Every structure is written in structure tokens, then in C-alpha cells.
Amino acid sequence: MALEVVTDMDGEKGTYQRGALSAAERLAAIIESSDDAIIGKTLDGIITDWNAGAERIFGYSSSEIVGASILTLIPEDRRSEEDEIIARLKKGERVEHFETLRQRKDGSLIHISLTASPIKAADGQVIGASKIARDITARKQTETLLRQQSERLQTLYRVASEISRDLDLERIVQSVTDIGTELSGAKFGAFFYNVTDAAGESYQLYTLSGAAREAFNFGMPRNTAVFEPTFAGEGVIRSDDIRKDPRYGHSAPHYGMPAGHLPVVSYLAVPVTSVSGEVLGGLFFAHDEPGKFTAEAENLVSAIAAQTAVAMDNARLHKAAQQEIEQRKRAEESKELLLHELKHRVKNTLATIQAMAMQTFRQAPRAEIDTFDARLFALSEAHDLLTQRDWDVVDVMHIVQRAIAPFEAQAARRFEIKGPEVQISGERALQLAMVLHELATNAVKYGALSNLTGTVTIAWERQNGDNVDFLKLRWVETGGPEVSSPDRKGFGSRMISRALRGEGCGAEFDFRPEGLCVQLRFTFP
Template identity: 85%
Template sequence: MAANDATHVDAEHGLKKRGALGAADRLSAIIESSDDVIIGKTLDGIITDWNAGAERVFGYAPEEIMGASILTLIPQDRRAEEDEIIARLKNGERISDFETLRQRKDGSLIHISLTVSPIRSADGMVINASQTARDITARKQTETLLAQQSERLQTLYRVASEISRDLDLDRIVQSVTDIGTELSGAKFGAFFYNVTNAAGESYQLYTLSGAAREAFNFGMPRNTAVFAPTFAGEGVIRSDDIRTDPRYGHSAPHYGMPPGHLPVVSYLAVPVTSVSGEVLGGLFFAHDEPGKFTADTENLVSAIAAQTAVAMDNARLHKAAQQEIEQRRRAEESKELLLHELKHRVKNTLATIQAVAMQTFRQAPRSELKAFDARLFALSEAHDLLTQRDWKMVDVTHIVQRAVAPFAAEADRRFEINGCEVQISSDRALQLAMVLHELATNAVKYGALSTPTGTVKIEWELPEQAGGPRLELRWTETGGPATSPPARKGFGSRMIARALRGEGNGAEFDFRPEGLYVCLRLSLT
């Protein structure tokens, strides 16, 4: 080989060697500067490589950890994971994105995502492993927070669903006490709440959870420095140890918990306040160990208290509505009884008048007795109609149809009735019924209904005029005998005049050849 050839070979070999070393240096620099944890280890779990990312995350300097077991970084309860990882590596398997817990030098635990790759020799045998880890503690904390918030929302939805569908106050407060005691982790809970009875008297009741009622025989809470803020609605009181609270132990006679009282150390009290600002009561929870209630517990119970206030308001409104319905039902029953009694007494009175009239008119013509009896019947029918309408407003159509019904049957339905819908008072209804009966009686005896072909048209309206509303009713007879003004007024005419006496009332009679025409005016004020 020529000298210059040898020189060329040596130079080429030197370049290759320097290139290989340069690549290794670059790889080493990349590994060292990576933010991820990069650890090399043997299949026996001995740490052989340790980058700056590993030192930053786990807290060990290279000289402290190199040559130590990988188990140094694994919590005691998770060391079985390493046996599984080594077994899979020996089978040539690569483990990706394995999420687990590892332990720092100070003993604290961190969440990591682990990737472990086998390192092979020239003949393909797995001889070592490269382990990359990424700190995912922040992500896990976020996931945990989201899970807690989701669980809280589900819990509040369950509580709201459970108490909102119940309108019984006693069941609501007991359910809330049980739920609050369970969710807060309290040993026992109580709900002191205000109620008002049917007489308008206010008093306080309570429910218990986690303890028998016999265990609480000390009466209602007094307005002490500890209880007052809750019953005044001033806010939440949470204490890790109520015995050390500056508000505790200043009230006679016990200056603290009385002997035999349930053991209260951890203490949480939340007012239940209506949307109107009224304090409906207070939720109280306790535990016999300190530090049992957290800020999360306080927020959860406060949310439950807000839902409880809505449910209690709904229950109180429902109870008030039920009481009003019951009062109205009793009032309706009393009114119905009174109306039937009145109807009975009116019937008895009219029957008595009828009996006296029959004795008085014994020597009178039969026709006069019959006419008087018919008038009493008309008055009785009008009273019946008013009783059916509770002596309130009555439709004119009902009055007209009821008044002429006996005559319509006798006269083969020869009445034509037409008018607007209008309601009149009970006293006006009685007047109109009596007047119509007199007109119908007169038509049967002397007018259109005394012949087979005669008819009566009854129509009414409410004409617009000054002086308030007024009913105008027209009675028109046709097809009967010719009429003429009477020489003197009979009983019927005088009765009509008296019935329609008053301002705005009146009757006009027109004795036409084709039949009687009467215009009645009845003031509705």
C-alpha cells in the first residue's frame, strides 16, 4: 500500500470515528436536556442512566441514585408493577403510556405516564431497558377536580329530584337531614325549622339523623353566640373543633355542652333561607373527631340548604292552598245547607199562605182562588231557580222559560222567545218572573192563548242610553181576540205596576186590535 493511500485510510477512519462520537454526543445532549424523565436500567431493575429531567422530577442527584434499584421510586403498594414490566420487556414487548404513581425523594407521590422500551444486543437479545416518564400530576388533579364537580352536580340533582317531588314538609326536612348527614360525612345531623299552624301560631320543630331522638333531650337551641348567626341567617359556621371556637362556652347554665350531650367536635351549621330572605331554619352537622368538614363539604351543604329552602317554600304554599281549598269547601257546604234551609222555609211559608188563602177565599169564585194559587206557584218557581243559582246573577232566558213553562205546555208551545244574553240580580229576577206570570195568565184567560191559533212573542235587548244599563222586554200577542183598554185596572195590572216601581222601571200597555203589546223596562243598577 502506498504511503499516501495509508494516510487516506487513516484519515477516513478518523472521520468515521469522530462522526460516530459526534452522534453519540448529540444524543446524550438531547437526553440530558429533555424535560421528560429518561432512565436506563438493567433487567434486574438497577438504574444505569439518569438525566436532568429525572433529577428535577424525583429530586435525586445522579450520584445518589445511579446503581440503586428502580424500586426506590416505586411506592410499596405498587412494586408488583415492576415484576410485570420486566416480564413484558423480556418478551420483547414495549410498554406505552402506562399511567401510575411514583415516589419522590421527599416521600411525596406524583402521577406519571410511563413508556418502557427494551434495549437489544447485537444478536437481538434484550439486555437493558430505557424508561421514559412524564409528570401528569397537574392533569390528574384537573381530572379529579372535574370528577368531583361532576359528582357534586349529580348529587345535587339527586337531592333536588328527591325533595322537589314531595310536598309534605315533614318528609322533606327528614330527607334533607339524612342526605346532608350522609354526604357531609357527619356522625349525626339535625334540622331545626320554623312552622306556622292553621291558627297562625309559629313554633319550632326538629329532625335528627345518625342518633336516636332520645339522645337529644335538651330542648331547642337557645340564642347563644354559637347558634345565633345560623338562626339569623348571617352565614355558615364551620369549625374543626367547636370547643376551641371563641364563641363557645359563654352561656349559662352549662357554659358549653351539658352532661350527656352528643359529642360534638367538628361542627358545621348552615342557615336555610327563603328567596324572600326569611330564615326557615338551620342545618347542623357534627362529628366526634376534629377536622372532619372541609370547604368542599361547606359548599355542598350550602347548595343543599338552598334547594331545601325552595322545597320548603313549595310545601308551605301547597299546604296553604290545601287549607284554603278546605275552607272554601266548608264554606260551600255551609252555603249549600243554608240555601236548602232557605228554600225549605220559603216553601213552608208559601204553603202556609196558600192554606190561609184557601180558608179566606172559601166563599170567593173558584177562578179567583185558582189565579191566586197560580201566582204563588210562579213565585215558588222563581225562588227555586234562584236557589239553583245560589241567589246570585241569573240569565234572563232562564227566567222567561221558567215563568212561561206551564202555559207553554197548555198552549202547545206557542211562545217565541228571543233575546240577548244578559244576567240580572236575584231581586230583579223575582220581579220579572212575577210580571211574566201575570201576563201569561191574562193571555190564557183573555188574550192570544185563549184561542187555538194565538201566539206570544217575547224578546228583549239592552238599549244604549243614559242612566245606566236597563233591560227592555217586549211582550207581543197575535192571533187572539181583539183587545181594548179595560174600564178599570185589575189585580194583575196593579201587581205589575207595584213590581216595577222604582226609578228606571216601568210598563207600557198597548191594547192593539191584533193583540196586547206590553213593553217592560227594568233597571239593572
């Protein structure tokens, strides 16, 4: 560190004006007014010079310290530094910006940056030393604060990374308890947290760190004046000695810590609160000696508690989702079982009806029996299709293809089918299947499928009228025998009309000479 001696300067002319003081006097004045401590000493470590800056920094006046050993300013554990400095000075070396700790008159320690220069006689022999000491305590405190903040951010990042990857609630809370106990300097720690089971019942669990579980044999904490602020989410409690807290020792039956309780003197409790405001639990840390928890520890644990709340919320949402998935899976399995049972019962019922009909119609013409069997089969096919589609909705295309499949094989693909994808209910699907069966049966007997050249076109579209959605389906026969309007309605026509009666449904028959045209209308219930 260099000292520069400068006299007054005329700012306009830029020339130096020499004062009446000698160079030595001017140098002495500058040294005396310096903010740095400028100290002279012998090679034996005896202080010979002491400026005002040294008095301000170290607290000793010149009369108190001149003639004393330089070791007065050096803490015992750093006195070896002085031997190293003296050794280098004797070699004529300069020691620059050596950062260390020195001791004030009141015993407090300060950070200084030290520069020591050898003082040489005319013959070049080192006869003493001058030291310039600058107080860097403020800078060191800033550096320490920045380092602590950096370490804190790194710690929180590590904690967040560790617990955010886990969705198991028990592992999360145990990990947080262990980390919090370590970082706070606690002798032991605990985390009491609330959980809700699949039945919706709430209860409390806990984790421990730093103590065996068998040592924790006094049950869950009660809602005493000490614990209540934490479980209510009112804020952090930090006490150098919880036994001296005015809230301590007023609750029966123990009026303090119960017998066998782990020793608690220093106490730190932080609530873990969800973003929704729900108190999820509380982190508790203790030490058997007083004054063990600092404000920094409190801030760190509070930040960890905030990270914990997020991780716990995620774990709870994951668990709830898993429970919902499991419930849906069980419901789907039950539904599947019910559908198979329903399918089985419907098949049995239809088989029973068929057996009864065979007995009843034993004397009837074979054609009538075959017709009844065919209608029963069409109904069975429709039920099969609905069972495959969970009895919910089914596409019109599937119904049409399933209904005409037996006739299409006989008619060598003489059907033209066209229409958009439209979903209809199970009730409408059964109606449509039966209607198509009757129309196809009639076409085989009397219409377009009764010869080798006729064709049938089945087309549909979804329309809206009078604010009601409905399905419009057209059955058009061409190329068959000439058609005329019948004198009376047959069973098939009556069945179709009755099946589509009411609720906006209906059927219109047009017996054109070139072929039957039927227009069907199904509303969407």
C-alpha cells in the same frame, strides 16, 4: 416514547447544518435538557443515570440518587409494579405509558406516565433499562376535578329528582337530612325547619339522621352565637373543630354542649333559604373527629340546601292550596245547607200565607181565591228556581220558561220566546217572574190566550243607555179579541207598575187593537 436528535435548521433553505458535537454528545445534551425524567438502571434496580428533569420531578440530585435502588421512588404499596416491569423488560418487551404513583424526596406523591425500554448488549442480551417518566399530576388533578364535578352534578340531579317528586314536607326534609349526612361524611345530621299550621301559628320541627331520636334529648337549638348565623341565613359555617371557634361556649346555661349532647367536633351548618329570602330552616352536620368536612362537602351540601328550599316552597304551596280547597269545600257545604234551610223556610212561609188567605177569603168568590193561589204558586216557582241557582244569578230564559209553563200547557204552545243569554240577579228574577205571571193570567182571561188562535211573543235584549246596562223585554199579543184601553187599572197592572218602580226600571203598556204590547225595563243592580 421516542427521542429525536435534531441540529440547527436553516428555515429559508431547509437544510441541516452539522455541528461539531458527536451524535452521542448531542443525544446526551438533549437528554439532559429534557423536561421528562430520564433514568437508567440495572436489572437489579440500581439507578445508573439521572438527568436534570428527574432531579426537578423527584427532588433528588444525581449525587444523591445514582447508586441507590429504584425502590426509593416507589411507594411501598406499589413496589410489586417494579417486579412486573423488570419481568417484561427481561423478555425484551417495552412498557409504554404506564400511569402510576411515585414518591418524591419530600415524601409527597406524584402521578407519572412511565415508559421503560430494555437496554441490550451487542449479543442481544438485556443488560439494563432506561425509563422516561412524565409528570402528569396536573392532568390527573384536572381529571379528578372533572370527575368530582360530574359526580356532584349527578348527585344533585338525583337529589332534585328524589325530592321534587314529593309534596310531603316531612318526607322531603327527612330525605334531605339522610342524603346530606351520607354525602358530607358526617357522623350524624339534623334539619331544623319552620312550619306554619292551619291557624297561622309558627313552630319548629326537626329530623335526624345517623343518630337515634332518643339520643337527641336536649331540646331545640337556642339562638346562640354559633346557631344564629344559620337561622338568620347569613351563610355557611364550616369548622374543623367547633370547640375552638371564638363564638363557641359563651351562652348560658351550658357554655358549650350540654351534658349528654351527641359528640360534635367537626361542624357544618348550612341555611335553607327560600327564593323570597325567607329562612326555612337549617341543615346541621357533625362528626366526633376533627377536620372531617371538606370544601367540596360544603359546596355539595349548599347546593342540596338550594334544591331543598325549592322543594319545601312547593310543598308549602301545595299544603296551602289543599287547606284553601278544604276551606272552600266546607264553605260550599255550609252554603248548600243554608240554601236548603232557606228554601224550606220560604216554602213553609208561603204555605202559612196560603192557609191564612184561605181562612181570610173563605167568603170570597172562588175565582179570586184561585187567582191568589196562582200568584202565590208563581212566587213559589221563582223561589225554587233561585234556590237551584244558589240565589246568585239566573238566566232570563229559565225565568221565562218557568213562569209561562202552566199557561203554555193550556195554550198548546202558543208562545214564541227569543232572546240572548242574559244573567240577572235574584231580586230582578223574582220581579220578572211575578210580572210574567200577571201578564199570562191577563192573556188567558182577556187577551191572546182567551181564544184558540192567539199567540204571545216574548223577546228581550241587553242594552246600554246613559252608561247604565239594562234588560229590555217585550210582551206582544196577537190574534186575540180586539183590545181597548181600560177605564181603570186592575190589580195586575198596578202590581207590575209598583214592582218595577224606581232605579231605572219601568213598564209601558200599549193597548193596541190587535193585541196588548208591554215593554219592560230592568236595570242590573
